[in-house]
Amino acid sequence: MNKTYRYPPTESQERSEVLASILCEEIIKGQLEPGEKLSEATIGSRFEISRGPVREALRRLSERGLVDFVPNVGARVARMSLTDMLDLLEVRVSLEVLAVELAALKMTQEQKVHLEKLYQNHLSMFSVKGTHSYFQSPEDLDFHYAIAKGSGNPVLVKILCEDLYPKLLVCRSQHQNIKGRGVKALKEHQTILSAISEGDAELASMFMKRHLQSARDSLKSLIEPSN
């Protein structure tokens, strides 16, 4: 039988992959304007690269919903409305409730320690930088990211981490007027954390549901002020 050997695990890093993640970051950071045209030629010359890989990168971002793509017309940075954000959060609640249930049951000790460390970091960051600076920043998601991975369900991880979270970050950067909920959210993280570490799936899911639902509700009340 023919053994095929592959010394470095093929860390291939093709150009289109690299480019896609660069563009993704720029979109999330808001360095690329919401409706901005993403011309293949322009991007290509900017990165001194041919149009082929650029095309692939754009198509990939399109599949992930970070870019609006129209055939024969081209790609533009996706424009996210507050309604889009609400829809996103609605799905997120369901999935993260599932994630935290599974995490409470299946997380390894290592993972739990990691989560605890994350929380401690956030706590200290918070006390240093003040109320609002942290919870509108991408780092807030680290906590939820760790829980998603702790679920041990690859399908769930993929949807949350590769699909929903990036889009959510784009939403946040496009609507910076929306403030995080500061101390309250951090305390909620604490309750979730302790429920997980005690392996109480039911309680953890309940806390998570409240945590995310209240975030969504506050956004909703902002969009429909009175009723």
Added chain:
Amino acid sequence: MNKTYRYPPTESQERSEVLASILCEEIIKGQLEPGEKLSEATIGSRFEISRGPVREALRRLSERGLVDFVPNVGARVARMSLTDMLDLLEVRVSLEVLAVELAALKMTQEQKVHLEKLYQNHLSMFSVKGTHSYFQSPEDLDFHYAIAKGSGNPVLVKILCEDLYPKLLVCRSQHQNIKGRGVKALKEHQTILSAISEGDAELASMFMKRHLQSARDSLKSLIEPSN
């Protein structure tokens, strides 16, 4: 101001798009073997098309999880294990429970009528073709498809219809030994349907959860026979 006119709404159908859906169908139908190599050149010559569009199609399928892609090596038809299927179904339960809740609240009269018709069709098909032939076929998903769309949440629709369902169909075609649950499942559809038409979100979600969870459980007991 410059009016730009676009008579046919740009039904562009680029080759890569067409090819992707053809390959998708062939994978779902099992005409392409699970681990089979998908060579760009081979596919290209088969459809009398250049490698460029073929690449794009394969990348798209890779993003959707129907194809395993390794840089510098190429694409193969995704090989789905029963564990993959369990993970898939676990996420599906959460999302469809959400979908049916929303559907019960927000479906239009038209949509409800459509769903009713679907159910009637399934009923008659069922009485003609016998117990098992229907519920392992793709048509079973039509019912769930309609509910997903009835949720009115585009994010949810995309994940269910473009991500989860195709993969689920691939799983089914790769494990044809797994039988549907026949009459029982059809009756469950009926209970869900009536809960929706009465706008009872709570009841609908409960029935949906039982419906899908029992499907998953029967698969699970098949994978771990005794405990």
Added chain:
DNA sequence: CTACAGTATATTGTTGACAATATGCAACAG
């Protein structure tokens, strides 16, 4: 002045050739 038509320009879609990488085969050392 406005609305439309036709043309010019720019951008995307596709192709075939070339470069880089991985796979398969054969010869060789132990």
Added chain:
DNA sequence: CTGTTGCATATTGTCAACAATATACTGTAG
């Protein structure tokens, strides 16, 4: 006979030119 080494082959990654489509502009009719 086993395992390794090097070369030949095949496949993927990238590029630059060409074709098809959409956008922008200009001129003309009303």
